[in-house]
Amino acid sequence: xxxxxxxxxxxxxxxxxxxxxxxxxxxxxxxxxxxxxxxxxxxxxxxxxxxxxxxxxxxxxxxxxxxxxxxxxxxxxxxxxxxxxxxxxxxxxxxxxxxxxxxxxxxxxxxxxxxxxxxxxxxxxxxxxxxxxxxxxxxxxxxxxxxxxxxxxxxxxxxxxxxxxxxxxxxxxxxxxxxxxxxxxxxxxxxxxxxxxxxxxxxxxxxxxxxxxxxxxxxxxxxxxxxxxxxxxxxxxxxxxxxxxxxxx
Ligand code: SF4
Numbered sequence: 001x002x003x004x005x006x007x008x009x010x011x012x013x014x015x016x017x018x019x020x021x022x023x024x025x026x027x028x029x030x031x032x033x034x035x036x037x038x039x040x041x042x043x044x045x046x047x048x049x050x051x052x053x054x055x056x057x058x059x060x061x062x063x064x065x066x067x068x069x070x071x072x073x074x075x076x077x078x079x080x081x082x083x084x085x086x087x088x089x090x091x092x093x094x095x096x097x098x099x100x101x102x103x104x105x106x107x108x109x110x111x112x113x114x115x116x117x118x119x120x121x122x123x124x125x126x127x128x129x130x131x132x133x134x135x136x137x138x139x140x141x142x143x144x145x146x147x148x149x150x151x152x153x154x155x156x157x158x159x160x161x162x163x164x165x166x167x168x169x170x171x172x173x174x175x176x177x178x179x180x181x182x183x184x185x186x187x188x189x190x191x192x193x194x195x196x197x198x199x200x201x202x203x204x205x206x207x208x209x210x211x212x213x214x215x216x217x218x219x220x221x222x223x224x225x226x227x228x229x230x231x232x233x234x235x236x237x238x239x240x241x242x243x244x245x246x247x248x249x
Contacts, residue, residue: 001055021058022087076111080113088117120165125174126173126174137174148191167202183211188216193234206237208246
């Protein structure tokens with residue numbers, strides 16, 4: 001895997017949370033499209049979708065993280081991996097290895113990691129001699145259809161593998177979440193949201209959000225009503241099972 005170096009790593013996102021992105025680009029190549037790709041493309045950091053899909057690992061990420069944390073007078077409570085790449089990129093063991101190393105560095109400083117991936121969460125995260133039990137691990141999951149995944153998230157991990165890796169962490173006592181966003185309207189994919197919720201019903205938290213990346217949902221008659229209706233189903237499902245719920249529609 002090719003690499004780059006950076007001068008800084010930790011930054012505060014527009015959402016107000018501290019993040020690190022220790023890879024440039026993402027082989028998952030989501031076609032919603034990927035917001036991080038659009039930003040990188042508009043800033044001329046990548047010239048094409050093909051270039052975006054060839055990730056470059058930040059080879060000095062561990063050194064930067066150690067240095068930046070050592071300079072903090074007050075340690076942050078939590079750092080997020082990642083907003084503009086994927087920390088457990090499918091088929092890239094170098095990215096996984098680096099992400100694990102960065103989480104160990106954070107945890108050794110008393111900083112918790114919050115992780116969101118469309119890849120496979122490694123089982124070794126349950127080793128509480130190396131990793132904090134206060135980290136949070138999430139997967140993005142907007143469908144169970146592999147046809148949909150192949151079309152819209154072509155390089156990401158198959159859904160069943162994503163779910164079973166997250167379930168393993170849940171059973172190992174870790175905090176888990178399912179991030180259902182961008183949820184497709186029926187003109188993109190017809191599916192039963194309840195089946196999706198059932199597949200993720202073991203998680204501590206479920207987040208649900210609409211598809212805001214292009215105009216396809218607006219071409220579906222009754223789009224706002226569709227999302228309101230699905231939000232009610234998600235909220236009710238979570239309430240009945242004691243799952244924490246966040247809705248963004
Ligand atoms: S997994 Fe995330 S960062 Fe990677 S291409 Fe998909 S949306 Fe973009």
